[in-house]
Amino acid sequence: MTSPLSRDHLPIPDPKHVGLTTYDAKDPDTAYPPITTLRPPADAPNVLIVLIDDVGFGASSAFGGPCNTPVAERLAAGGVKLNRFHTTALCSPTRQALLTGRNHHSVGMGAITEMATSAPGNSSVRPKEKAPIAETLRLNGYSTAQFGKCHEVPVWEVSPAGPFHQWPTGSGFEYFYGFVGGEANQYYPGLYEGTTAVEPPKSPEEGYTLNEDLADRAITWVRQQKALVPDKPFFMYYAPGATHAPHHVPKEWSDNYKGRFDAGWDVLREHIFAQQKALGVVPPDADLTVRHDEIPAWTDMPEELKPVLARQMEIYAGFLEQTDHEVGRVVDAIEDLGFLDDTLIYYIIGDNGASAEGTMNGCFNEMASLNGMGGIETAEFLLSKISDFGTPKAYNHYAVGWAHALCTPYQWTKQVASHWGGTRNGTIVHWPNGVADKGGLRNQFHHVIDVAPTILDAAGLPAPAAVNGIAQAPLEGVSMMATLRDGGAAESHQVQYFEMFGNRGIYHQGWTAVTKHRTPWETGTPPPFDEDVWELYGPQDWTQAHDLAAENPAKLAELQRIWLIEAVKYDVVPLDDRGFERINPDIAGRPQLIKGTTQLLFDGMRVSENCVLTLKNKSYTVTANLVVAESGAHGVIVTQGGSVGGWSLYAHEGKFKYCFNFFGIEYFITSAEEPIPSGRHQVRMEFTYDGGGLAKGGDVALFYDGRPVGKGRVEKTQPLGYSADEACDVGCDTGSPASPDYGPTGNRFTGRIEWVQLDIGDDAHDHLITPEERFNLAMARQ
Structure with a gap:
């Protein structure tokens, strides 16, 4: 009789043959046990975790909200709703807690990765003794994959140089397709397959949205798994990044809500609250909390702005409905394969409460407010852009009042971990073979750290004592299985702290x-x-x-x-x-990938803003060695950012050009007076900052081989960030275009780029980099 596998120490040791070893394989006494493939215990279910981004408790129609989410409603009808399920009030912390079964500070994620410090609870470094659930499941025989958002990688490790141990493929997921960071442009996302940067399969003009792309990839993966190894359960983590800003969705989705929000957010709160009581997700004797003075009443908003405000909410509602639809396509694919009844689905509608990060008026370009310059978007400006909200031309977010309404019936919003508006998220669990109740409601208190222990309980797996040779700390959550199977079960999660930004x-x-x-x-x-x-x-x-x-x-x-x-x-x-x-990493005490005042880049590189020298609020130069074809120069040499802000050095109609894109509102373009000659040449742009504070302008000078060929002026700059997700590219401009002189495709440089060098600091007025200097710098960096 075969002894059961010992699953307390992972990976499970290989079996060793002990017995007679014959000299000749044809000897009748030759006997070896057959090779077996690793599988979880019998009856271990498939697992699908769906985590939607930035959704308040009162947004989804499944919990009384105005945004139609028929897939959530369908799953709830076949499963149970959890109306006292909690997150951490912010993105990265909730995700790391979900994936490890531990409290967010306990796994180093006290805030988002971009705010990591050297303190253990805020380092963004996951302790080795707290392995993620995906690794535990993989080492027990599950197929594992993640699709969508990953915001758990320390910022100094988000580059092609790695290390990759906190990327999805280093955290137990055998396959990853998505983006690494806090948010993504739904039309021009910066995507990775595994750890390799890839481009979206089509353009927005061809109908591309990230929501649909992620669903397509997830469907392809799950079909492949079940076609090849139908007896092997899967663990899929589907985190689309929607409905985080920017709120991007095709008009056919948002237009369904035209006129629905014209009465404003105060009326919407009352309507949601009534619906919540009618559905039973809020007790009949509950009271609606009072709107705080910091949040304006709808009647106090300027009349001329109200059409824009209403349109913001129409777009958000369409965005959430589209997201739910794409989740439904993944669920339908699992059902078509015949595995839905044996798939444990967690549909968590929000990694925190609704986002109140869009200013009192909302914004057309979120980067303006993130740079502390939201005031440049006047009411007149917002009205002029009303038809562009939600499209590839925008990077929009809604007003604070809408976020508060979508957290009905609670006080406050995302980031406010003290109150339920920031942390209570409607959640649905669907598992027909494991949870008999259909359409039930669960009122027990639970927290996102309870998901991982529940999965292990459902699969019949122990929490491992050791993973990859590292003794493991206990899980900090509790299993929810008793709650899921019995609405009258005693509450098992007795105490839970909350903290975010104080x-x-x-x-x-x-x-x-x-x-x-x-x-x-x-x-x-x-x-x-x-x-x-x-x-x-x-x-x-x-x-x-x-x-x-x-x-x-x-x-x-x-x-x-x-x-x-x-x-x-x-x-x-x-x-x-x-x-x-x-x-600021110098103050926070976390590592920096790029140090010093000089950086060398090469053709084909695509790196995030954290991987590039900070060129803001200072003088800098950009130098490139090129080989220009006889037919002339065309295309992008180096660029950073995209349509919502950034800069680009490129050749247009044969001439060297520099464009500074100020939030997509103004473009400051400097052009050389003559074409770049064919052959090998060095081009250079020098930006001389005016000084005297942040976001000032500066003078631009262009050079060919040290010879001045053009001058220009940038009147104002972006002080803190160009984009939340666009890259720095060499040789082309991926994502959305930073300059109006070229489009999102067909902008690759037609010649050869030998190297690009960024330099910051004092300008020595030496307009040519010699080969000797290039070599000395390279050697110094070894």
Whole structure:
């Protein structure tokens, strides 16, 4: 009889043959056990986790919202809804907690990766003793794949140089197709297959959207798996990146909602709340929380702006509906293969609450507000762009008021981990072969860290004692199987801390104590932590509407003490509410990929903004050695950013040109006075910054082989970032075009680019880089 596999230590050791070894294989005593393939225990289900981005509890129609999500409704009808499921209030932390079964600070993800510090709870480095669930499942015989958003890679490791151990393919996923970062342009995403940068299969003009592309890839993968190894269960993590800004969706989706939001966000809150009670996802005696003064009333908004505001919400609703539709295509593919009943599906509608990062008026180009320059988008400007919202010409986000409405019935939004508006996300679990209830509702408190233990429980797998030779720390979540199978089961998740940017809270046996430290859309220095005012909410207060702090100070003190104990246990302290200091790696204490004042790039490179010298708010030069064809020069030499902002050096109609794209609003173009001659030449652009603060302009000078050939002027610049997802490219411009002189395709440089050099700092006014200098620099960097 074959002994069961020992699955406590992964990878499972190879079996060793002990017995007679014959000299001749034809000897009748020759006997070896057959080679077997690794599989999980019998009856282990397939697993599909769907994680939608930036969706409030009150957005989806499955939870009473205005956005049609028929796939979510269908899965809920065949499974159960969880109406007290919680996330961390922010992207990267929720994802790392989901994928590891541990609290976000416990796995180094106290905030997004771009704000990592040297403190253990905020380092963005996943401890080796806390292996992700995908690795555990893979080493137990699952096929594993991730599609969509990955925002868990430390920023200094997001480059072709790696290391790749925190990329999906280094975290247990055998296949990855998606993007690495916080958000993606739905029409021009920066995609990776595995760790290799790839281009979308078609253009927006040909109907491309990232949502559809990801579904196509997921369908192809799951069909292939089940065609080749139908007995091998799969684990698919499908995280489309929608509905994070930019809110991009074809008009046929958004036009379905025309006129639906003209009454504004306050009326919408009332309507959602009534629907939630009608559906039973909110108790009949619950109270709608009061809108805070920081959030404007709809009636206080300028009348001339209201058509734009309504259009913003129409686009968002269409975006969420399209996202749900594409999820449905993946689910339908699994059903067509005959495996839906034996697939455990988690449909988590939001990695946090709705995003209030779009300013009071919303924005046409999110990068303007992210650069602290949202004021350049006047009401008149927004109105002039109303027909372009949601299209490839825009990079839009909706107003704060819509985010608050979509978090109905709660206070606050994404980032505010203290209150349920930031952390409570409607979730659906569908597994006909494992959960008999159809259309049920579950009211027990659970947290995203409970998903990984639930998967292991469903699959009959132990939490491993060791993975890849590293002893493992315990999982910090609890299995939800008792909850899923019995609506009357006792609550198993008894205590849970929350913290994000100083906003903090504690849940303990129905009670919550919370304090909001800072508001997402407000800048400036927050107050000292000791001045924060704590609130207390009782077990029957489902919406956190009635503060009991004044009448029950003893209970508040008890919960505050529990919060501090949990915070120390999971590396939440020291609390860190810094902004700029955490963005700056020199202050934050995290590594930087690029150091010094010079960087060398080569043809074909595509790297993120974090992998390029910071050229903002300073003088710099860009030099390139080219071999120009007899037919003349054409195409992009080097570029950074895209249509929402950036710069490009290129040849157009034979001449060397530099374009600075100011948020897609103004283009400052400098052209050489003569064509680039054929043959081998060095071209150079020098930008002399005006100084005197951020976002100032500067003078532009162009050179051929050290000889001046053109001058120009950039009146203003972007101070902090060109784009959230566009790359720095050498030899072409991937994604959206940074200059209006060329399009998104057909812009590759027609000659040969030997190298491109970026230099920042003092301008020595030496307009030519010699071969000796190039060699010395290269040797110095070895």
